[in-house]
Each structure stands twice: as C-alpha cells, then as structure tokens.
Amino acid sequence: MLVMLSACTGENAQHDPTLHNPHHTLSTQLGGHSFHPPNTTPDVFLATSENAEQEIQTRSDVCRALTAEPTLTITLMFGLKRPHGVDITPHEWQDFVETTITPRFPSGLSVLPVEGQWQDRVTGKIGQEPSRFVLIAAPASTPHLAQKLTDIRSGYQHRFDQQAVGVTITPSCSAF
Numbered sequence: 001m002l003v004m005l006s007a008c009t010g011e012n013a014q015h016d017p018t019l020h021n022p023h024h025t026l027s028t029q030l031g032g033h034s035f036h037p038p039n040t041t042p043d044v045f046l047a048t049s050e051n052a053e054q055e056i057q058t059r060s061d062v063c064r065a066l067t068a069e070p071t072l073t074i075t076l077m078f079g080l081k082r083p084h085g086v087d088i089t090p091h092e093w094q095d096f097v098e099t100t101i102t103p104r105f106p107s108g109l110s111v112l113p114v115e116g117q118w119q120d121r122v123t124g125k126i127g128q129e130p131s132r133f134v135l136i137a138a139p140a141s142t143p144h145l146a147q148k149l150t151d152i153r154s155g156y157q158h159r160f161d162q163q164a165v166g167v168t169i170t171p172s173c174s175a176f
Contacts, residue, residue, distance in 0.1 A: 063173035069139065071174040074149065076101075076134040077166030078156055079116055088160050093132065100155050101134060104148040110135040121163055137174040 063070070080088045101109065116131030138145060153165040 059173070066173070066175045068173035068175035071137045071172050072140050072145075073170045073172040073174075074136040074138060075166075075168045075170075076136070076149070076152065077114075077116065077168075078132045078134065079118065079129050079162060080131055081129040082161050087130075092160075096156060096159065097134075101152055104152060105136050105138065108137075118164075137172065140171075 062068075078093075080093065082088060097111065112133040112135065114131045114133050115128060117126065117128045119126055142148070149167060153167060156162060156165050
C-alpha cells in the first residue's frame with residue numbers, strides 16, 4: 001500500500017486545477033485513488049494502492065527517468081540521553097559522527113534533530129528524549145554494509161550506555 005500525504009492548502013489551491021490536481025493525478029498513475037480522510041483539514045489526503053507490483057514498476061520507471069540509481073535509504077535513530085537522564089553533549093555527538101559514522105559513509109549523510117519516544121525494555125516505562133536521525137542513501141552493493149551499520153549501532157550503544165539504536169532500511173533510488 002502506498003500512502004501519500006500532500007498539501008492541498010489554501011482556498012485557491014483547492015479550486016485551481018494547476019495547484020490541486022497534480023498529486024491526485026500522480027495517485028491515479030500509481031494505481032490508487034485519493035481522498036480526504038474524514039475529520040481532517042483539506043491539506044491532508046491519502047493515496048492508496050492495492051497493486052504493489054504496479055507501484056514498484058512505476059517507481060522503477062520514475063527512477064530511470066530521473067537517471068537515479070537504486071539505493072537503500074537507511075535511517076539510524078539515536079537517543080541523546082544516557083540512563084538516568086544524563087545528556088550526551090553536542091560535542092560528544094559530533095565526535096561520534098566524525099569518528100564512527102562519517103568514515104563508514106564518507107559520500108554523505110544527513111543529520112536531523114528529532115524528539116524521540118521509546119519504551120524501556122526493562123521497566124516498560126515510556127520515555128521521551130532529544131534524538132537524532134541519521135539518513136544515508138547507499139547503494140545496496142555497498143561493501144560490508146551490514147557490518148558498517150552494526151559497528152555504528154553497537155559502537156553508540158557501548159560508548160553511551162544505550163539499550164538500542166534504531167534502524168530502518170527502505171529500497172529507494174537516488175540522484176545527486
């Protein structure tokens with residue numbers, strides 16, 4: 001299923017086909033339909049598709065049209081508090097990025113500040129903390145990719161006494 005959020009914002013956008021229709025047209029091209037969910041403002045709509053094969057083919061066609069290469073989009077999720085609430089300082093974080101992440105992915109990455117929420121594996125307590133997402137677009141053929149990610153995650157857990165470092169990996173394509 002494809003879920004697409006878009007911005008049909010402002011009165012003019014909803015009545016001007018040049019502003020309002022392109023994302024609905026894209027939804028249809030992807031084999032789905034679009035609708036405004038109940039009890040939402042007009043700036044949120046969902047496009048869904050039941051035909052995953054068609055979505056994959058369409059994504060592949062779009063990637064080729066953009067001369068984009070197949071990649072994996074990797075999101076690493078790091079909490080910035082040690083147990084008992086002691087902060088990981090900006091200097092400590094930057095040092096970790098420079099000494100541990102960048103050498104493994106020197107071609108580039110993005111760091112985003114986020115507010116994380118998690119459940120303690122031992123106590124079950126819900127906690128919140130300042131966090132960082134590190135986004136990496138890497139060719140699936142990157143040598144030793146799994147080991148690089150394992151080293152980053154275990155290095156952070158050990159260095160900052162963390163229970164976990166989250167990771168998600170999504171097939172994608174990238175052009176720079």
